[in-house]
C-alpha cells in the first residue's frame with residue numbers, strides 16, 4: 001500500500017514538473033514574440049479603443065486633454081540612437097523634368113527681332129501654355145508693355161526677357177522654403193491638408209526621412225482614419241525613416257489621433273509631429289469642419305503648430321486652385337507643397353498658385369521616392385524655366 005502511495009506521489013510530481021516546464025517554455029516564446037525587432041524602430045499597432053476612438057469635444061477643458069493617455073508607443077529614446085539613413089537633397093533645377101526650359105523653348109521666336117506688339121502676343125501664348133494662368137499673365141504683360149512704352153525697358157528682346165524674368169521672380173516676393181519650427185520647447189507640429197491622392201502621405205513620408213536623417217526625432221500622426229490603407233501606407237514610411245507613428249482605429253476621430261501624437265512626442269521630447277489628414281471631398285462640409293477641429297487640437301500646448309501645408313497636385317493645373325481655395329477658407333494655410341511636378345510640362349502653374357492664393361510654395365515633389373522632395377527656390381525655378 002505504502003509502495004503504491006509512493007509510486008503515485010512520484011508520478012504526480014513528474015506530471016506537475018513537466019506541465020510547469022511546458023508553461024514556462026510557451027510563455028518564454030510568447031515573450032520573445034513581443035520583443036521589438038532589432039531594427040531601430042517599432043511601430044505602434046492601431047489601437048482599437050481607448051482615447052483614439054474617443055471623440056474629444058471642442059469645448060473639453062485643457063486639463064482633460066492634457067492628461068496623457070496610455071499609449072502603445074515606439075521607444076523614441078532608442079529611435080534617437082538609431083542612425084537614420086541619409087537622404088539626398090537634389091537641386092530643383094535638375095529635377096524639374098519636362099517643366100525645365102519650358103519658356104526658353106517657346107520664347108526662341110522673340111529673340112533676334114525687334115520688340116513690337118507681336119512679341120507680347122508670343123509672350124502671352126508662352127505663359128498661358130505653361131499654365132501661368134490668365135490673371136497672372138495679363139498682369140505681368142500689362143506691366144511689361146507699360147515699361148517698354150515709357151522707356152524703362154529697352155526695346156530689345158534681351159532686355160524684355162530679362163524684365164520678364166525679374167517679374168516672374170517678383171511673384172514669389174522673397175518667399176523662403178524654410179518650414180518654421182516652434183520655440184516654446186514643445187514638439188513642433190506640421191499639419192498636411194489637401195484633397196485625396198495629391199500626395200499628402202507620400203510627402204510626409206519623404207519629409208520624415210529627411211528630418212530624421214538630419215537628426216530630428218519625428219512622430220507621424222496617422223490622421224487619415226478614413227481608410228485603413230492610409231495608416232498602413234504611413235507605417236511603411238515610418239519604418240523607412242525610423243520615425244514613431246501613432247495610429248487610430250479606422251473611423252476614429254482624427255483630432256484625437258493628432259492629440260495622442262503630440263502628447264506622445266512631448267512625453268518623449270521628440271522635435272516634430274507630422275500630421276496626416278484625410279482628403280475626401282465628397283463629404284466636403286464635414287471634412288472642412290473636421291479639419292478646423294484638427295487644427296484647433298494641433299494648436300494646443302504642449303504642441304506648437306507652426307505650419308499648415310496645403311498639398312496640391314501640379315498635374316491638375318488650374319483646376320487644383322478651386323479646391324485649394326476651399327481649404328484655405330476652412331483652415332489657415334501657411335504654405336503649399338506642390339507634388340508631381342515631374343509629371344507635367346505645365347510648371348507655370350507654380351506661378352498661378354503663388355499669385356492666386358498668395359501662399360508661399362515651400363516644397364516641390366518630383367517623384368515617388370524618398371529623395372524626390374525638393375525645397376522650392378523661386379530664383380532657381382524661374383531660371384530653370386528659361387534655360
Ligand SMILES: Nc1nc2c(ncn2[C@@H]2O[C@H](COP(=O)(O)OP(=O)(O)O)[C@@H](O)[C@H]2O)c(=O)[nH]1
Nearest residue numbers: 196197198199200201202339340365366367368
Ligand atoms: N510622380 C509623382 N508621384 C507622386 C508624387 N507625390 C506623390 N505621388 C504619388 O501619388 C499617389 C498618391 O499619393 P498619396 O501620398 O497617397 O496621396 P494622399 O491621398 O494625398 O495622401 C501615390 O501613388 C504617390 O506615390 C510626386 O511628387 N511625383
Ligand SMILES: [Mg+2]
Nearest residue numbers: 200201224230
Ligand atoms: Mg493619404
